[in-house]
Amino acid sequence: MSSGEVATDRTRPARPDQTRRGRVLRTQRIALGAVAATLVLSGCSGADARRLGFPRGITTDSDRVTSLWQGAWTAAFIVGGIVWGLIIWAIVAYRRRGNEMPAQTRYNMPIEALYTILPVVIVAVLFFYTVRDQSVVLKKDPTPDAHVKVIGYKFAWTFGYSDPQNRFQPVYDTGTNETLPELWVPQGESMEYTLISNDVIHAFWVPAFLFKMDVVPGRENTFYKTATTTGSYAGRCSELCGINHSHMLFTVRVVTPEQYLAHMADLRRRGQVGDPQGHLSQEYNPNRNIAEGQASQ
Numbered sequence: 001m002s003s004g005e006v007a008t009d010r011t012r013p014a015r016p017d018q019t020r021r022g023r024v025l026r027t028q029r030i031a032l033g034a035v036a037a038t039l040v041l042s043g044c045s046g047a048d049a050r051r052l053g054f055p056r057g058i059t060t061d062s063d064r065v066t067s068l069w070q071g072a073w074t075a076a077f078i079v080g081g082i083v084w085g086l087i088i089w090a091i092v093a094y095r096r097r098g099n100e101m102p103a104q105t106r107y108n109m110p111i112e113a114l115y116t117i118l119p120v121v122i123v124a125v126l127f128f129y130t131v132r133d134q135s136v137v138l139k140k141d142p143t144p145d146a147h148v149k150v151i152g153y154k155f156a157w158t159f160g161y162s163d164p165q166n167r168f169q170p171v172y173d174t175g176t177n178e179t180l181p182e183l184w185v186p187q188g189e190s191m192e193y194t195l196i197s198n199d200v201i202h203a204f205w206v207p208a209f210l211f212k213m214d215v216v217p218g219r220e221n222t223f224y225k226t227a228t229t230t231g232s233y234a235g236r237c238s239e240l241c242g243i244n245h246s247h248m249l250f251t252v253r254v255v256t257p258e259q260y261l262a263h264m265a266d267l268r269r270r271g272q273v274g275d276p277q278g279h280l281s282q283e284y285n286p287n288r289n290i291a292e293g294q295a296s297q
């Protein structure tokens with residue numbers, strides 16, 4: 001290029017609207033990049049992000065519970081956005097500009113009525129959806145396909161299976177020193193859970209069920225669930241029940257109905273027949289599901 005050809009596009013000043021658009025586009029690109037990087041670095045897929053931190057549910061009412069969770073968070077984000085916006089607007093619009101005392105306003109009836117009525121409306125809407133979904137999730141099933149009695153005690157679980165369809169006689173399972181207690185669940189069958197505590201209040205929680213319920217001494221709590229996806233899932237106690245509460249773990253194994261029946265036959269072969277009550281204190285060391293020495297760590 002000769003010295004006479006200096007006046008190129010590069011030296012021509014951009015029009016103000018072009019510069020502004022460029023800046024907006026750049027900001028948008030950075031924001032999108034930041035969102036994508038957050039999702040990738042946190043190992044989050046689009047579906048994971050849409051669940052807002054909820055685990056993937058594996059029962060027939062998972063979609064309903066997930067929607068309730070998403071709806072509550074959406075309402076919270078909208079209210080939060082409006083409140084943060086108002087705070088920032090007030091900080092900027094009414095920042096100190098001199099030593100004069102600003103006009104003092106009080107007893108603004110429309111505003112006072114608004115911030116009294118609006119929270120009541122928000123709580124009423126959240127209450128409506130919670131009660132609607134809770135009544136479905138806790139609905140009694142008069143003809144369940146399977147039944148398990150869950151006994152919680154310091155600091156383990158025992159599961160006693162009986163069959164409303166009379167395919168097997170009652171059997172029970174308590175886990176071993178090496179393995180956590182296992183709760184076997186037949187896929188696609190409605191299972192009745194009866195929760196019993198032998199000592200203090202525990203809480204039966206399977207995160208993949210998107211559900212937990214207290215296990216209260218002197219009271220039988222019941223719920224029904226139909227698991228749809230086979231696999232192994234974590235289960236735990238979610239009520240601080242004593243010194244080894246954090247060790248009160250179990251594994252949920254959702255299997256096909258055939259595998260479920262085979263496992264029941266297996267428990268019978270092992271002689272674990274009858275009601276589990278009465279087998280706990282003699283057979284079960286409270287820390288039996290924890291390896292030797294681990295309990296003191």
Ligand SMILES: [Cu+2]
Pocket residue numbers: 152201202203237238239240241242245248
């Ligand atoms: Cu517990």
